[in-house]
Amino acid sequence: MKAKRLxxxxxxxxxxxALAACGETGETEGAGKGDTIRLVNGKIEVDAQLKKLAQMYxxxxxxxxxxxxxxxGIDIQGTLKGYYQAGNMPDIFVNGSDADxxxxxGLLADMxxxxxxxxxxxxxxxxxxxxxxxxxxxxxxxxxxxxxxxxCGVDPATLTSPAxxxxxxxxxxxxxxELGLTAVVGYYTEPVNLYWSSGNHIFGQYLDxxxxxDNTTYIDMLNDGGKLDEARFTDFAKFIDLLQQYADKNMMIxxxxxxxxxxxxxxxxxxxxxxxxxxxxxxxxxxxxYEAAGSFKCAFAPYAFQDGIDTILTNSPSWWxxxxxxxxxxxxxxxxxxxxxxxxxxxxxxxxxxxxFKSCKWVANDPFAQTIADYVAAGKxxxxxxxxxxxxxxxxxxxxxxxxxxxxxxxxxGFVKTMQQVCAACYA
Amino acid sequence: xxSKNSAKxxxxxxxxxxxxxxxxxxxxxxxxxxxxxxxxxMLIVGIVAVxxxxxxxxxxxxxxxxxxxxxxFPLLFTFCVTVIIPLVLGIFxxxxxxxxxxxxxxxxxxxxxxxxxxxxxxxxxxxxxxxxVFNMILVNVVAFVLAxxxxxxxxxxxxxxxxxxxxxxxxxxxxGYVWQFVFNNVLIKVIGNGISLLSNTPTAFMAIIxxxxxxxxxxxxxxxxxxxxTIPGEVxxxxxxxxxxxxxxxxxxxxxxxASTITxxxxxxxxxAFKQFDVNMALTNGTGSxxxxxxxxxxxxxxxxxxxxxxTAISKNSYALGQAKAVLFFIxxxxxxxIQVRISNKKEVEL
Numbered sequence: 001m002k003a004k005r006l007x008x009x010x011x012x013x014x015x016x017x018a019l020a021a022c023g024e025t026g027e028t029e030g031a032g033k034g035d036t037i038r039l040v041n042g043k044i045e046v047d048a049q050l051k052k053l054a055q056m057y058x059x060x061x062x063x064x065x066x067x068x069x070x071x072x073g074i075d076i077q078g079t080l081k082g083y084y085q086a087g088n089m090p091d092i093f094v095n096g097s098d099a100d101x102x103x104x105x106g107l108l109a110d111m112x113x114x115x116x117x118x119x120x121x122x123x124x125x126x127x128x129x130x131x132x133x134x135x136x137x138x139x140x141x142x143x144x145x146x147x148x149x150x151x152c153g154v155d156p157a158t159l160t161s162p163a164x165x166x167x168x169x170x171x172x173x174x175x176x177x178e179l180g181l182t183a184v185v186g187y188y189t190e191p192v193n194l195y196w197s198s199g200n201h202i203f204g205q206y207l208d209x210x211x212x213x214d215n216t217t218y219i220d221m222l223n224d225g226g227k228l229d230e231a232r233f234t235d236f237a238k239f240i241d242l243l244q245q246y247a248d249k250n251m252m253i254x255x256x257x258x259x260x261x262x263x264x265x266x267x268x269x270x271x272x273x274x275x276x277x278x279x280x281x282x283x284x285x286x287x288x289x290y291e292a293a294g295s296f297k298c299a300f301a302p303y304a305f306q307d308g309i310d311t312i313l314t315n316s317p318s319w320w321x322x323x324x325x326x327x328x329x330x331x332x333x334x335x336x337x338x339x340x341x342x343x344x345x346x347x348x349x350x351x352x353x354x355x356x357f358k359s360c361k362w363v364a365n366d367p368f369a370q371t372i373a374d375y376v377a378a379g380k381x382x383x384x385x386x387x388x389x390x391x392x393x394x395x396x397x398x399x400x401x402x403x404x405x406x407x408x409x410x411x412x413x414g415f416v417k418t419m420q421q422v423c424a425a426c427y428a
Numbered sequence: 429x430x431s432k433n434s435a436k437x438x439x440x441x442x443x444x445x446x447x448x449x450x451x452x453x454x455x456x457x458x459x460x461x462x463x464x465x466x467x468x469x470m471l472i473v474g475i476v477a478v479x480x481x482x483x484x485x486x487x488x489x490x491x492x493x494x495x496x497x498x499x500x501f502p503l504l505f506t507f508c509v510t511v512i513i514p515l516v517l518g519i520f521x522x523x524x525x526x527x528x529x530x531x532x533x534x535x536x537x538x539x540x541x542x543x544x545x546x547x548x549x550x551x552x553x554x555x556x557x558x559x560x561v562f563n564m565i566l567v568n569v570v571a572f573v574l575a576x577x578x579x580x581x582x583x584x585x586x587x588x589x590x591x592x593x594x595x596x597x598x599x600x601x602x603x604g605y606v607w608q609f610v611f612n613n614v615l616i617k618v619i620g621n622g623i624s625l626l627s628n629t630p631t632a633f634m635a636i637i638x639x640x641x642x643x644x645x646x647x648x649x650x651x652x653x654x655x656x657x658t659i660p661g662e663v664x665x666x667x668x669x670x671x672x673x674x675x676x677x678x679x680x681x682x683x684x685x686x687a688s689t690i691t692x693x694x695x696x697x698x699x700x701a702f703k704q705f706d707v708n709m710a711l712t713n714g715t716g717s718x719x720x721x722x723x724x725x726x727x728x729x730x731x732x733x734x735x736x737x738x739x740t741a742i743s744k745n746s747y748a749l750g751q752a753k754a755v756l757f758f759i760x761x762x763x764x765x766x767i768q769v770r771i772s773n774k775k776e777v778e779l
Contacts, residue, residue, distance in 0.1 A: 078742045081528035099745060103529055191715040192608070192626070254612040254624040392744035395713070400727035404717045407627060418725050425547075425724060 036064040037330045040080065042094035042318055044071030045280065049351040053343055061337075063330055077103060091326035092335070096318035098388040101126055109322040114332060116339040122316040122356040132319025133335045136353035139372045140201045140275035140384075141300030141312030148172065148179055148270040148296070156299060161307040162239055169246045172270050179267075183248035186269035188255045191403040197257070198402035199394025201313075202273055202303075204386030206236040209302060210309035211382050219385035226390075226427030228420050232306070237405075237415045239305030243273065244406055252406045262286050267293030271301075276368040277317075280352045283367065299371035302380075312375050315384035316356055390426055397426045436486040443481030450474025515758075522752040527745070539752035547724045549753065552736040555633070556702060559732060562637055563644075563701040568693055571645040575652030576678075589653070593646040600643065604710020607639045611711075629716035629729030636730060639707050644700065648693050655689030656682065688772070695768040702761060705734040714739060733757055 041050055047069035054065035068090065070076050077100055083089050095101050101108070101124065110129030117123055117130055124132025142159075149156055152175050154168040172184045189198045206228075207218045221227045244252065248269065251259060264272040265286035272278070279298070282290045300312045322331045337343055339357050347353045348362035354369055355362065363369055375381050401422055405415045451474035457467045479501060482494050497504075522539055524531040543549055578589050595603065612624045625631040659682060667677050683690070708714065708730065716729025731739065737757060741750025 075742050077745070078528070081747075084529055103527060103745070107529070190612075192711075192713045195715075253627050254616065256612075390744075392739065395743050396739060397727050400715050400717050400729075403627065403715070407623060409717070409719075421725050422727055 035062060035330070036066060037092065037327050037334055038066040038068060038090040039320070039334075040076070040083075040090040040093040041067055041069045042071060042076050042096065044069045046351040046353075049346055052350070053338070053346050056342070056346070057334060057337060061333075063334065065334060089323050089326060091328075091331040092320050092322055094318050095124070095132060095321050096387065097391070099391040101131060101321075104321065107324050109324045109328045109332070111322060111332060111335070114336055116336055116357065119339060119359050120356045124316075124319045124321075131321050132316075133321070133338075134316035134319055134356040135338070135347065136316060136351075137314055137356050137372065138276050138317045138354070139300060139312050139314040139368065139375070139381075140204060141375075142303055143264070143272045143274055143276075143278065143298060143368070144301055145264070145267060145270050146297035146299055147294060148181070148267070151175070151179060152270075156301050159301040160304045160310045162235070162242065162305060163307075165239070165304060166242060169242065173246060181270060182263060182268040184246035184270050185243050185248070186260050186264050186272040186274075187243045187247040187252055187406075188257070188260045188273070189252060189399075189403045189406040190254045190256065191399040194257055194260075195395050195399025197274065199397070199399035200386050200389075201275060202240070202402070203394070203398055204313055204384060205303040205305070206233055207385045207389075208311075208313050208382040209304075210306065210311055213381065213383045215383075216385060219388050222389060222423065223427070226420075226423035226425070228416075228423060230416065230420075233419065234412070234416050236305045237412045237419075239303065240402075240405065240415070241412050247406075253403060258285075262289060265290040265293065267296060276300075276354070276366070276372060279366040279368045283352075283365075298367040300368070300375065311380045311382040312372075313384055314372060314376065314381040315387070317384075393423070393426050397422045433486045436484050440481045440484035440486070443477045443484065445481075447474045447477030447479075447481055450477060518751055519755055521748060522755050524748055526748040526751065528741070528747040531748070535748075539749050540756075542749060543752050543756070547722050548726055548728045548731070549736055549740075551718065551721050551726055552728065552731050552733050555730070556704075556733040559633075559637065559704060560698055560701045563640060564694060564697050566637065567641050567645050567648055567697045567701075568690070570641055571648035571693065572652050574645060574649040575656055578649065578653055579656045589650075592649055595643045596647040598643070600706025601710045603639065603643055604707045607635070607707075608711050611635055626712055627716075629718055632712050632716045632730045636704075636708060636711055639711060640701070640704065643707065644697065648697060651689060651693055651696075652686070655686035659685045691768075691772055695764075695772075699761060699764060699768075702764065703734055704732050705738070708732050708735045709738070 039050070039054075041047065047067065050067045050069070054067050058064050070079060076094060076096075080089075080093055081103075095104065106128065108128055108131040110131065111117065111123075111133065112125075112130040114130070116133070120134055122134035122137065123130050124134070144156060146156065149168075149172070152168075152172045154171055158164050159168060169184050172179075172181070175181075176184070188194055191198075207222065208215075211217070218229060218232065221229060248255070248263070251263070260272060260274065261278050261281045263269055264274075264278070265282040266289040282298075302309050302311055304310070320335065322328055322335070338347070339359070341361075344355055344357065344360045345362055348355050348360065348364050352364050352366050354364055354366070354372055363373070398419065401410070401415065401419050404410050404418070410418055450470045454467045454471035454474060457464055457470075479498050483498060485491075485494065487494075521531070523536055524534050574592050578585055578592070582588075598606075608626065611626045616624045619625075625635050663681060663685070664677060667681055672680070712730045714728045714731025714735050716727075716731075718726040718729045728736070728739075733753075734757070737750050737753045740753060741747045
């Protein structure tokens with residue numbers, strides 16, 4: 001009897017110790033965080049380059065940087081919220097829109113005292129201070145294949161009015177077979193996976209094209225109950241209609257992003273409705289086709305849906321923020337180091353970023369780097385106010401309307417009316 | 429005896445006090461955001477001390493009950509942590525303006541009121557019910573026919589059973605993307621007018637139903653096969669001797685004999701169709717337009733309830749509203765499950 005009791009007591013003791021030990025190891029792992037910082041990156045395509053930077057930084061300073069890349073359809077903000085609930089916040093993480101920053105209101109460290117702030121115009125600033133570190137610049141315009149335009153006798157500099165576009169499209173369309181083009185424009189509206197192109201980037205042209213960077217007229221209207229300026233939006237709709245007339249009809253409704261870029265890289269479209277990020281795909285995944293098509297020169301033309309529109313839309317697509325309760329000093333030091341020459345070399349030459357920092361002297365080997373630099377130098381850039389639209393508007397509302405327009409379910413007038421109604425519903 | 433009892437009392441009291449002290453201490457430390465690394469261990473030691481204290485309470489009459497509770501404790505604790513607490517928290521969050529990070533105010537039933545005023549949500553609800561009705565019938569009919577085929581005397585039955593069951597082993601997301609490719613890149617060339625089946629709401633809805641049946645019928649088929657093979661051979665033999673035709677055997681003997689299997693399969697398909705999410709998300713992600721539903725132009729033509737909840741919370745970043753919808757979803761499913769239990773119990777009594 002006694003032995004049995006003793007045994008039971010011993011067993012209980014072992015159990016307690018085991019449990020206590022479990023609890024402890026879990027805790028200590030987190031405790032030794034002094035010289036480690038964790039970065040959640042939203043551009044999974046540059047994962048390898050960031051890891052290389054992390055290694056360089058560790059060799060130099062001894063501070064370990066863990067890169068955690070997310071992308072390819074993962075909802076990053078949702079995942080971060082889960083991390084927050086679990087007390088597992090990274091020290092640096094990505095934010096891509098006004099709503100993202102609003103989520104973390106009061107939880108982000110102010111970086112306005114950092115040296116890099118004076119070196120860029122693209123930092124994200126709100127009432128908490130400078131809370132977003134810019135790391136690249138992206139541009140959205142009507143990308144074109146300069147070789148084809150030249151062969152058709154179209155001067156891209158004249159493309160600043162709907163009439164000029166109509167004439168240019170007709171000219172190129174006439175030579176389509178001779179040049180081996182499938183269509184004049186690669187315009188894709190598939191709403192399941194490509195809604196961001198139509199609903200965010202192309203819609204963003206309505207909000208900003210031709211306007212000064214600080215002009216918030218149309219985004220303010222939209223955020224005031226989802227209102228659209230009827231005159232401007234009708235002009236925009238007519239321009240979309242023009243794109244549709246000359247678009248690749250087989251692909252316009254359900255083609256994929258990969259097909260769109262591949263066709264443009266192989267020289268089958270003269271224009272494509274995508275932004276500067278496709279340069280990276282053209283020179284890596286689609287390299288063979290791009291070279292076979294003569295590694296043609298690429299540039300952007302403005303979405304000139306009204307006479308005189310001559311700007312493209314540029315901005316940092318997302319920013320890195322420092323979590324207030326994380327390892328703030330080490331994180332800030334790492335971000336500061338990213339603006340140094342050796343780090344910028346990796347970011348620009350290997351990751352293909354277009355540096356938002358004025359002191360950077362590297363120029364990416366990207367097909368669109370030159371055209372962006374030209375627009376920036378000429379001061380002909382507009383802002384990305386679509387980042388301030390209500391969350392989910394493209395995916396849940398506007399993307400589908402673009403698709404309906406492309407399918408012919410709506411005419412220009414119907415497109416305007418429906419878009420007005422759908423935007424109002426989104427903001428209701 | 430008396431002294432032993434009082435000694436026990438002291439031990440029990442000391443352990444109880446120590447345990448409660450440790451638990452409270454650990455919780456206070458945790459809620460004040462302390463980084464003291466032993467607080468988890470404190471909590472566990474405290475709980476064990478309380479349990480030991482309970483064990484030593486010298487009450488002869490209720491001792492057994494206490495022991496029972498102690499034995500049940502691990503399970504009750506797990507159940508609380510994984511089910512009860514999230515449920516209560518979820519209902520609480522649905523009445524606040526929670527953003528997934530924090531909440532600033534309590535809004536009562538405002539989210540519930542907003543949910544029923546949201547036309548796209550009502551559409552999702554209606555669509556889900558339609559989907560459930562279609563699938564409950566179609567999956568069961570297809571699965572039953574397949575089961576009949578796979579219990580008949582044709583060659584290569586093992587192959588057919590495996591082949592029909594195989595789609596069920598593929599994850600819904602993968603399957604959705606595979607079928608998306610089929611609809612957008614293969615079928616478009618066969619039926620080619622340049623417009624994929626997934627681009628129009630009615631055809632896209634049909635596409636989801638087809639994919640769902642393709643995925644789920646094999647699984648239900650296995651259950652039907654199991655039911656069919658348990659029918660005693662002599663009954664069917666007797667029917668044959670009496671000159672019953674195959675159809676008569678099917679309707680008069682086989683189907684009545686597997687009535688309970690049919691009930692199980694019906695409810696299985698019902699609940700699983702209600703919870704449809706992954707195929708819906710991968711195949712159409714809820715897109716598709718509806719020209720006029722209750723006076724609105726809708727852009728979520730094929731969005732079912734689970735996906736609507738997900739998109740409300742994640743993509744539109746309204747966690748509290750999504751949570752309110754999820755509570756309604758829970759209530760619907762709970763009612764369905766209760767009915768199912770009732771009916772199954774009744775059937776078993778009848779048999």
